[in-house]
Amino acid sequence: MNERSVSVRNGEFQVDVLEGGSGDPLLFLHGVSGLEWTPFLQKLSANHTVIAPRTPGFGESTGTESLHDIHDLVYFYLDLLDELGLDKLPLVGHSLGGMFAAELAAIQPNRFTSVALASPFGLWDDANPIGDLFAISLGELAAAMYADASSPEAVAIATAPQARMTEVDPDTEEGQATIYYLVERAKSMSTAAKYLWPIPNRGLSKRLHRVTQPSIVIWGESDGIIPPVYAEQFGAKMSSSSVNKIPNAAHMVIEEQPDQVVDIIEALITG
């Protein structure tokens, strides 16, 4: 896997792009918890060159201040894809990145040969409200994100520095580590908030019918952030879509059941 920084609009954005594997390119858009080269991406890269940009505001990707709303974000991504010379390729998006993927597929349906959305945000149903990931406790967040609350990933969330409730001494090493964590969290979550606060609905339901290419919706059966009933709602609006619900998985379904999820995506791409 290689990581490089790509300039968009003459440096207005500097975007980290992770790239790995071999074969035709595939675009992956990460979710609210950020981007790392996980076992899921490793597996996906067996048959594809996976290209995974880090959304401005997450990690070292800059330029989030130029993005005011979903409209700005979509045009930023179109510029990035132009910069990378990407066209006619499969698109995979998870969580917040699933929402972005749906928007991109709707505005330029011909650019993407297939679309896979895993636990995407973007719709709102009053009868099935999406969890308030900005206000729930870290323990509740861990349980909503992972079906197995005892998994190391879930425990890491539940036991992350609780320092948002404590004063931090910047002059100590421990204080600096906590501040680093808090700054990263503030940057990434306030970026997510641009597209999700206070209700994660930016009108996607009016555009989703334009996603006409072969597509699938993937959902963890235990998703505690976005209730799995949303899977059918996405599926119903995207004309050639199938819905896949994965047992023993929650919002982080792609990391929890990477083998199953990659198999489903491969089947979509190979048709």
Place this chain on the structure above:
Amino acid sequence: MKLEMFHLCPYRDLPADFREKNRSVWVDPPTSLFDAEIANRTYNETLDELKYGAEMGYDGICVNEHHQNAYGLMPSPNLMASVMARESKDVAIIVMGNSIALYDPPIRVAEEFAMLDCISGGRLVAGFPVGSAMDTAFGYGSNPSQLREKYAEAEELILRAWEEDEVFSFDGKYTQLRYVNIWPRPMQNPRPPIWVPGAGSIETWNTCVDKGHLYAYLSYSGYKRGKTVMDGFWKVANAAGIDNPYHAGFLQLVCIADSEQELQDKYAAHTEYFFNKMLHIYPGFADPPGYRTIDTIKAGLMSQTTSFGRAGTNEQTFDELREAGNVVAGTPKQVTEQLEHVIKDLRIGHLMLLNQFGSIPHELAKENIRRTAQEVVPNLRHIWSEYEDHWWPQNAVVREATTT
């Protein structure tokens, strides 16, 4: 030195088991606990207490804005200030304030404050809070990471609406107006003084220093913990060559009695009600992403609301709250001495006192107001007489310093 009476207009009748049965007094307290009969009494007693504070000799009366909050029943402090503009004759009417980032268009605030200034005859202080996370992000659905940017734009628009001599256009990111031309305009020329209630963020200190607004640290954590925040403000201010104490204000809970036993009998339960029930706030509402700026996090500073979230962990007793400085309680002489220390230690020219807080009933509130206004306030007014108060409304009273 100016001393003003602050009122939160709290709902005094939460059930005894509120804390055990509910997660928060703010944002989502159960609708079923609200009783309009109680609210009717609360509003009218609050107005009576504010009027009484003015009559008993305070320099100003303060009201503030909260949303979906049982300890602060004034989503529109302007309605209360409007009554007081008529009911009082000479004191400053201090609206602390209107959360200018929440109004669309924010010109509404420019208009209502101008009305209040005209009704009161030029006695208005215009408060511009950024607003707590509970009020803004959760109560009003405002994206916390965009709040400060919206605030800055709203402030620019309101000041221009007050100060410019001609109709103008405003092309902002959040507000676009083809014709800005408010009727009425403020009576004070060019505008009322601006006080910014802050909670310890670096950006608010910088704004107040750069723009010359008064910085008021409004917390319930008292003068001992307030010292850190006020020292932070003064460090920034001193670096800019500012040392006038009237540039800064502070809030303090006060209760007066003649003996230790009387204090315990009259105020202990009401104080504990305030801190243990009314500040029982769900921590998840306290620190939404982007509410604290990156610079504030890097400095290791909490927002006021973050400390609210933390305060919810243990119940505190009256004695502990006195010891920690959350409440200043004693005889008039003891309270005068303590407040003189607070004023000088924090270097503040405006001290806002809460005489009614928690479940303090009307008659006891009036007693506390009268005794503080008559037996404490006059003995503190002489402080800082060598400085000029540039943050006082042009037509509000300036009372003589006297000693009783």
